[in-house]
Amino acid sequence: MTTSETKTWGFLHPECHGRNALMFFSWDLARTIEEQFTLHASAPIDIRVYEAQKAVNRLLNQYVQIQANPKAFEGQSITLHIEHDESEPDKSVLALHTTAHLEQLILEVQEEQANQRIN
Structure with a gap:
């Protein structure tokens, strides 16, 4: 992958539609939060989570606006929050609460991708 490819957002890719959009979205989501x-x-x-949440909302809206996969993205949400591990109180983890429909679709596409790599 070249440097220019790593700078390009998935929603700008010409193949970002249908089921492909879900994989591009998961990559863009990770990049957005990072x-x-x-x-x-x-x-x-709390400020980092707040700013990341605003960016995630914009990203999700971008996928809705370009109609990448209307059945997958419209009316869906992802909420970020910090969870604390009871066994390790000093550790906190960023948790993503995704609407069930969107989460299921993303997991299906990721599983398909993993199976393609194996075969």
């Missing part, structure tokens, strides 16, 4: 946490690294955790 970029926001890096950009706001010096801010308190």
